[in-house]
Amino acid sequence: MKEILTEQERQYIIEAIQNGEPIPLDFKYKLFPIAQKEYELNYAGKMRKQDILRGEDGVLPVPLQVEKVFNGERELFSDGWRNMIVFGDNLQFLKTCYQNTDDLVRNQIKGKVKLIYIDPPFGTGDDYEGNKGQKGYTAKRKSADFVEFIRRRLIIAKEILATDGTIMVRQGYNFGHYIKIVLDEIFGKTNFINEIVVNRGKQRLGGSKKFSTATDTIFFYSVSEKNYTFNPFKRARYIGEATGTNMLMKGERNPPSRIFIDPNGETVTLLPPANTHWKFVQIKIDEMYKKGVMYLAKSQKGLNSGIRKVEKDGITTPVDYVPSFKFDEDKTIDANWTDITGYDATTGYPTENSESLLERVISTTTNAGDIVLDFFGGSGTTAAVAEKLGRKWIVCDIGKLSFYTMQKRILSIQDSKDIQKPSKKYSNQAKSFITVNVGSYDLTKLFELGKEKYIQFVLRLFEIEQYKQNKSIKGYEISGERSGSYCLVWEFWKYKEDANVDISFLEELHQNIGSRIGKRFYIIAPANAIDFISDYYEIEDVRYYFLKVPYQIIQELHKQEFKKFRQPQSQTKINDLDDAIGFHFMREPEVKSSFNNNELIINSFRSNFTEEGTNREMDNFESLSMVIVDTNFNGKEFAMSRHFFAEDLLKAKKKQKNIEEGTEEDIEEGIKAELKQQKQLIIPLIGHNQRICVKYIDIYGNEFTEEFTTK
Numbered sequence: 001m002k003e004i005l006t007e008q009e010r011q012y013i014i015e016a017i018q019n020g021e022p023i024p025l026d027f028k029y030k031l032f033p034i035a036q037k038e039y040e041l042n043y044a045g046k047m048r049k050q051d052i053l054r055g056e057d058g059v060l061p062v063p064l065q066v067e068k069v070f071n072g073e074r075e076l077f078s079d080g081w082r083n084m085i086v087f088g089d090n091l092q093f094l095k096t097c098y099q100n101t102d103d104l105v106r107n108q109i110k111g112k113v114k115l116i117y118i119d120p121p122f123g124t125g126d127d128y129e130g131n132k133g134q135k136g137y138t139a140k141r142k143s144a145d146f147v148e149f150i151r152r153r154l155i156i157a158k159e160i161l162a163t164d165g166t167i168m169v170r171q172g173y174n175f176g177h178y179i180k181i182v183l184d185e186i187f188g189k190t191n192f193i194n195e196i197v198v199n200r201g202k203q204r205l206g207g208s209k210k211f212s213t214a215t216d217t218i219f220f221y222s223v224s225e226k227n228y229t230f231n232p233f234k235r236a237r238y239i240g241e242a243t244g245t246n247m248l249m250k251g252e253r254n255p256p257s258r259i260f261i262d263p264n265g266e267t268v269t270l271l272p273p274a275n276t277h278w279k280f281v282q283i284k285i286d287e288m289y290k291k292g293v294m295y296l297a298k299s300q301k302g303l304n305s306g307i308r309k310v311e312k313d314g315i316t317t318p319v320d321y322v323p324s325f326k327f328d329e330d331k332t333i334d335a336n337w338t339d340i341t342g343y344d345a346t347t348g349y350p351t352e353n354s355e356s357l358l359e360r361v362i363s364t365t366t367n368a369g370d371i372v373l374d375f376f377g378g379s380g381t382t383a384a385v386a387e388k389l390g391r392k393w394i395v396c397d398i399g400k401l402s403f404y405t406m407q408k409r410i411l412s413i414q415d416s417k418d419i420q421k422p423s424k425k426y427s428n429q430a431k432s433f434i435t436v437n438v439g440s441y442d443l444t445k446l447f448e449l450g451k452e453k454y455i456q457f458v459l460r461l462f463e464i465e466q467y468k469q470n471k472s473i474k475g476y477e478i479s480g481e482r483s484g485s486y487c488l489v490w491e492f493w494k495y496k497e498d499a500n501v502d503i504s505f506l507e508e509l510h511q512n513i514g515s516r517i518g519k520r521f522y523i524i525a526p527a528n529a530i531d532f533i534s535d536y537y538e539i540e541d542v543r544y545y546f547l548k549v550p551y552q553i554i555q556e557l558h559k560q561e562f563k564k565f566r567q568p569q570s571q572t573k574i575n576d577l578d579d580a581i582g583f584h585f586m587r588e589p590e591v592k593s594s595f596n597n598n599e600l601i602i603n604s605f606r607s608n609f610t611e612e613g614t615n616r617e618m619d620n621f622e623s624l625s626m627v628i629v630d631t632n633f634n635g636k637e638f639a640m641s642r643h644f645f646a647e648d649l650l651k652a653k654k655k656q657k658n659i660e661e662g663t664e665e666d667i668e669e670g671i672k673a674e675l676k677q678q679k680q681l682i683i684p685l686i687g688h689n690q691r692i693c694v695k696y697i698d699i700y701g702n703e704f705t706e707e708f709t710t711k
């Protein structure tokens with residue numbers, strides 16, 4: 001319905017604007033008529049799809065850095081594909097796949113992912129209440145933030161799914177209904193396939209006035225209405241389940257009679273009771289006799305069942321049996337999956353989904369060799385099951401604990417249960433896989449990449465569009481441009497150690513090409529090779545901008561200030577939502593520690609980053625997120641066997657106090673305050689083997705690794 005402003009309304013609005021008064025919200029749809037869908041979810045901060053795809057949210061594609069190749073010598077898929085564990089914010093990763101230029105993913109992922117399964121944190125609305133100050137407002141904003149956080153990811157996710165792909169999104173009771181509306185908006189209502197009901201792990205006690213919550217939901221959507229994979233899934237019948245049923249159905253059909261075989265082995269023509277018919281046609285009944293699944297069961301109503309036998313002379317007489325058939329041994333499942341557990345606890349990572357659940361998810365929607373993506377990886381159930389079922393997989397998570405849990409799970413997959421025969425071990429080692437960093441990078445590895453890859457990486461980092469072939473201006477190699485301004489990558493390997501991007505370099509450059517490069521010129525070089533503290537240097541009217549590696553933010557170039565994602569300091573915060581803007585280079589924290597008498601003693605821990613927001617140097621232990629240990633280190637691959645959050649290392653009494661009192665922020669502040677007070681942190685490590693590998697992780701995900709060898 002098109003609503004038109006009346007003359008009176010127009011005058012009213014004009015006056016309101018002239019007087020600087022707000023216009024009442026009632027005019028919303030009249031002033032901004034939208035191609036209104038039947039319904040849609042509106043909330044503060046909802047961004048247009050096009051803007052999200054274009055990066056107006058400040059989140060842009062970033063380069064991918066391979067951290068390690070695991071099982072490199074083992075078999076690959078025939079096309080050379082390696083499975084992937086990605087560490088970082090999934091929105092950055094999805095956008096990188098969507099952009100489709102990074103060598104690692106180019107033409108491999110976008111449009112090729114057959115299934116996305118995600119189980120994002122549920123955004124439990126209640127937890128947001130109790131924030132200091134603007135209580136109601138904060139709670140509401142946070143709810144909308146949660147929906148928008150998921151929506152932005154789903155928008156990009158759809159773009160990288162194959163045209164015959166599907167997505168399953170697990171949600172709890174808090175926000176599931178909002179997320180379904182968002183899914184309708186993104187995938188289209190007609191592409192909604194099922195709402196699957198699964199068991200919750202912890203049942204919330206209902207109390208006296210409500211039911212306890214027992215289930216979660218998985219929303220199942222496809223990209224296109226008809227063209228997607230769906231393999232019906234069969235399960236064995238449970239003891240006590242019906243094994244057969246009779247053939248009676250409501251409503252009459254013509255002809256009503258069918259031929260069966262009576263208990264004496266004679267053929268018999270039977271009529272169903274009034275207002276009913278026999279479920280199957282004659283051919284099907286004959287086939288079922290051949291398969292041995294048809295039989296005549298004794299009727300509970302005896303001769304009063306209404307079933308009649310047609311005699312030769314056309315007379316009918318009552319019989320006391322009813323045609324029935326045995327079910328198949330297996331039963332095809334429907335959308336109620338409460339017969340299996342929804343969660344499991346094999347890895348120690350909270351919210352670990354059960355492998356039997358993922359088996360259903362993956363085997364119904366994909367075939368061997370298809371790509372499965374889970375960008376809220378958690379403990380890596382999707383990866384483990386995809387591996388066991390011969391699918392290709394990619395998992396991504398922002399948490400270090402998740403990253404090392406997944407790594408360990410895949411590295412030791414041979415010792416986990418077989419999917420088809422859970423009483424047996426899976427026994428096969430995982431195919432080769434890689435670990436990948438997105439948004440936080442290892443500088444040493446970057447400088448070791450070799451010319452071509454280094455140039456590609458740094459250009460991508462600074463959002464410079466790379467030319468297919470370098471432009472040469474008087475011998476200077478121009479590798480790409482940003483908004484029409486040229487960019488030169490300073491090839492540090494060509495210069496002597498003491499050579500720098502200094503005044504004389506710039507003056508020479510300017511003299512040679514200054515008149516041919518416009519008003520801005522970008523130079524990418526290692527930070528220690530740039531002699532200038534400022535972001536740019538001007539000669540005549542040309543500004544030479546320095547893009548330093550590792551990165552220092554040049555505000556002018558970015559829509560939004562960079563933000564690192566945070567690692568939790570306590571187990572209770574593992575499932576928090578977090579995200580990142582931009583990227584950073586990792587810097588090892590400084591650690592002083594020793595290992596004596598089965599105890600790891602940490603005397604000091606300091607992050608090499610200042611606190612984001614305040615720029616304050618953090619005190620001893622204050623920035624510690626967690627310590628993870630491989631107590632049986634093989635000298636090659638770190639396989640985490642124990643983890644300790646900073647909070648776990650506080651004295652038991654203090655920890656308890658923190659948990660009992662206050663809001664989430666209070667608790668976080670409490671942990672930090674307690675950590676600062678500590679003189680030493682001690683971790684007992686009884687039951688270790690000779691080689692121990694320890695990783696100390698700060699709140700920004702930077703690690704310091706050390707090894708101890710004991711007698």
Ligand SMILES: C[S@@+](CC[C@H](N)C(=O)[O-])C[C@H]1O[C@@H](n2cnc3c(N)ncnc32)[C@H](O)[C@@H]1O
Nearest residue numbers: 089090119352353376378379381397398399578
């Ligand atoms: C409920 S868990 C997933 C559990 C998983 N399905 C399993 O079977 O173990 C949600 C995960 O989302 C991760 N997460 C939260 N924000 C993220 C982000 N921006 N990018 C990637 N992962 C994120 C959390 O670290 C957490 O591990």
